[in-house]
Amino acid sequence: MTTTRNLLAEQSARFARLDPVIPAQRVAPVGEPVVAALPDGRVVGGVVAFHHHPPGTVSSLWSARYCRELTPLLGSVGAEGLAELLAAARPVLVDGLAAEPDSAVEVIWPSRDAEATRVLLDHGFVPLSVLAIRTTAAPSRPAPVDDRxxxxxxxxxxxxxxxxxxxxxxxxxxxxxxxxxxxxxxxxxxxxxxxxxxxxxxxxxxxxxxxxxxxxxxxxxxxxxxxxxxxxxxxxxxxxxxxxxxxxxxxxxxxxxxxxxxxxxxxxxxxxxxxxxxxxxxxxxxxxxxxxxGYRPLWTIWESRPATGLRHGP
The missing domain is CATH 3.40.630.30 (Gcn5-related N-acetyltransferase (GNAT))
Known part of the structure; x- marks a missing residue:
């Protein structure tokens, strides 16, 4: 039986092959668990976290008021597992948000995973933001055009x-x-x-x-x-x-x-x-x-706004 620990270990190994800067994932986030079975019997999982950003919160300046964040736990399966997981998680992700335009579904995923990119695009996600990192030494100070x-x-x-x-x-x-x-x-x-x-x-x-x-x-x-x-x-x-x-x-x-x-x-x-x-x-x-x-994308924040814009796939 595939456990969360196994999925995390296998997924961390896959991430390391994609991008060695990504740290190992040792603990699953807290939230509502979701499970999906592939046609060949393999199982993948995920966790849905619920975020509310009411008036008066600084986070409301970069987030929808109601956000459902899905953290996939795919093990070594990759894109095939992500498509199945999105289908299984859709009811949890959009439940109660049909009349809420200020809502979003969010997936944060390694930027170098091109296979997952295709799946996310097919399901209506847009890459609205990236977490970018700079690990090299700064270049020499440039001279401005105007020396004042x-x-x-x-x-x-x-x-x-x-x-x-x-x-x-x-x-x-x-x-x-x-x-x-x-x-x-x-x-x-x-x-x-x-x-x-x-x-x-x-x-x-x-x-x-x-x-x-x-x-x-x-x-x-x-x-x-x-x-x-x-x-x-x-x-x-x-x-x-x-x-x-x-x-x-x-x-x-x-x-x-x-x-x-x-x-x-x-x-x-x-x-x-x-x-x-x-x-x-x-x-x-x-x-x-x-x-x-000197910055390059490490993680991409994919969103479907509003949440009901999440599609079933191609």
């Missing part, structure tokens, strides 16, 4: 300028990805940035003649063995990039590249094992910019 551009650390007195740049990024991302421009978005962003600017996490600002034209929001992200983050990322001290935004009139000056060179320099000097971030593949700016900074 300077980079410095931000502080509490910079809140107004930082908030304006962060909102500009949020509004653009809402056009090209999974971000949702909620009515309370500015208040939520202001509170988050106020805390960040007053704390220990780095915020870098680019300015010309005292005028702030660019923002890079970072954080230190220690990932401990056995923590939730260790199922997605290498363990150790990591650097995290939350938001990069350049004023529209200042693009083309090398501002974003200069900000990230400074961020990478500080992360590397502090001994960060890697740096990571999320970006939207449909975004025509970030999908070009981030690979040039």
């Amino acid at each position: 551009v300077r980079v410095r650390r931000g502080g509490p007195s910079d809140l107004t300028e930082v908030l304006d740049l962060a909102m500009a990024e949020l509004e653009y991302s809402a056009l090209v990805g999974g971000t949702v421009l909620r009515p309370d978005a500015r208040d939520l962003k202001a509170e988050t940035l106020r805390t960040r600017l007053a704390g220990d996490h780095p915020v870098w600002l680019a300015e010309v003649d005292g005028l702030v034209i660019g923002l890079a929001e970072g954080a230190w992200s220690p990932v401990a063995e056995g923590s939730p983050g260790s199922t997605r990322l290498p363990t150790g001290l990591l650097g995290y990039v939350n938001c990069v935004s350049v004023a529209s009139g200042a693009r083309g000056l090398g501002v974003g590249q200069l900000l990230m060179a400074r961020a990478h320099e500080e992360f590397d000097t502090a001994g960060a094992r890697a740096t990571y971030l999320y970006y939207n593949p449909p975004n025509p700016l970030s999908s070009v910019f981030w690979p040039r900074q």
Whole structure:
């Protein structure tokens, strides 16, 4: 009989062959279990977690209000097992959401698994976001086109300028990805940035003649063995990039590249094992910019919005 432990071990071995940076999966997530049988008698499984992001929560800015997340446990089966599992899990994933347009079904899966990509596309999923990682040393600091551009650390007195740049990024991302421009978005962003600017996490600002034209929001992200983050990322001290935004009139000056060179320099000097971030593949700016900074997709976040858009397959 195939057990969850066996499925996890076999799936981890398969993931390691696809992408050696993906950590071993030792513990199944908590949620409602789902099982599917293949025509040849093999069995695969999965876990469905239920997430609610009500008004007033920062997570509601990048998530549907009601989200059902499926974590497949396919062992060594791969795409064939994923198709069967999606069919078996569909009632659990869409139950009660027929009249809820602000809903989503989500699957987070290794970006290099092309076979699974085909299955997910056939079932109505869209790759709205990727978790991308950079494990190589930062390149030498680039020279901006305009040598008046300077980079410095931000502080509490910079809140107004930082908030304006962060909102500009949020509004653009809402056009090209999974971000949702909620009515309370500015208040939520202001509170988050106020805390960040007053704390220990780095915020870098680019300015010309005292005028702030660019923002890079970072954080230190220690990932401990056995923590939730260790199922997605290498363990150790990591650097995290939350938001990069350049004023529209200042693009083309090398501002974003200069900000990230400074961020990478500080992360590397502090001994960060890697740096990571999320970006939207449909975004025509970030999908070009981030690979040039040394980032590549590790996990892809696939979504069907609304949840009832989940299809039965080809």
